Amino acid sequence: MVDNDVVSVRGKVIVVTGAFGLIGTEVCRAYLRNQAKVVVAGHNAGIVSGIAKGLEAEFDCENFLVCDLDVTSHSSIDRCLGMVVSRFGRVDVLVNNAAIDAKFDREGIGRNDSSRFEDYPIELVRKSLEVNLIGAVQMTQAVCKQMLRQDGGNIINVASSYSLVSPNQQLYDMGDGKVNYKPVDYVVSKSFMPNFTRYLATLYARDNIRCNAIAPHGVYAGHGEMFLENFSRLSPIGRMCEKNELDGPFLFLASEASSYMTGSVLVVDGGWTAW
Ligand SMILES: NC(=O)c1ccc[n+]([C@@H]2O[C@H](COP(=O)([O-])OP(=O)(O)OC[C@H]3O[C@@H](n4cnc5c(N)ncnc54)[C@H](O)[C@@H]3O)[C@@H](O)[C@H]2O)c1
Secondary structure (H helix, E strand, O other), rough: OOOOOOOOOOOEEEEOOOOHHHHHHHHHHHHHHOOOOOOOOEOOOHHHHHHHHHHHOOOHHHHHOOOOOOOOOOOHHHHHHHHHHHHHHHEEEEEOOOOOOOOOOOOHHHHOOOHHHOOOOOOHHHHHHHHHHHHHHHHHHHHHHHHHHHHOOOEEEHHHHHHHHHHHHHHHHOOOOOOOOOOHHHHHHHHHHHHHHHHHHHHHHOOOOEEEEEEEEEOOOOOOHHHHHHHHHHHHOOOOHHHHHHHHHHHHHHHHHHHOOOOOOOEEEOOOHHH
């Protein structure tokens, strides 16, 4: 039996990057429901006050701070962390969630560059590396300085099944004769996450800073029929992940229930990488 107080994030100051997106929104709300102090750090200054209003309707505004954060910009990182420290005094948990990720739901599928690998624009690769890799590294550098000044901390890196295995491109075949690929920029820019996680875990283990990763796969967001059909055929569990099925893993890694875990990758993929 699990003691509920062990899987607790009550009072912890948790900074979530990319917090206005699909998973970020879900995870922030899960932490808020569980009485954490949450920094909802998303990259869109224009919707900050709207997001704050939406959260105020449901949660005590003492418990959250909504801010604009561009992880590729030092000044944006410094401004955001300055606000966090003056408001909450510390950072207990950083969730490195921000990323550029080509989407294959009904809305996103038409926006992706469908070039084959040989012709895939190198500019897009650079852009993804800038956000997904360099952005995560420089955000973590800034937060580690704060964690070293306090009595430690906890970092959760959001990796992907594609940090571990190659995409099976059959998933993206919509049967309409058009070519769809999960692009190389996402795969190369997320592949570093497991080893970055181990790097930080071992470097800071004696400074009371833990670091683990979560590797989700295929979170449902209004995907089309053909995609769902492909997914259920290729996935051991036979369906996509509902976003609230990530709440437990994110709560677990942020809580003391995972106190002896560092350097791990928690795979939440319905068995996708298991065969
Ligand atoms: N959705 C999935 O099925 C899935 C599966 C595996 C892994 N992931 C990972 O989960 C994380 C969240 O993905 P999501 O599905 O919520 O994607 P999303 O696109 O909905 O959210 C990502 C957010 O990152 C933000 N972002 C982009 N550039 C930024 C920058 N320079 N600075 C700060 N923020 C920036 C975007 O504004 C966006 O809101 C990503 O790291 C992704 O790789 C998602």
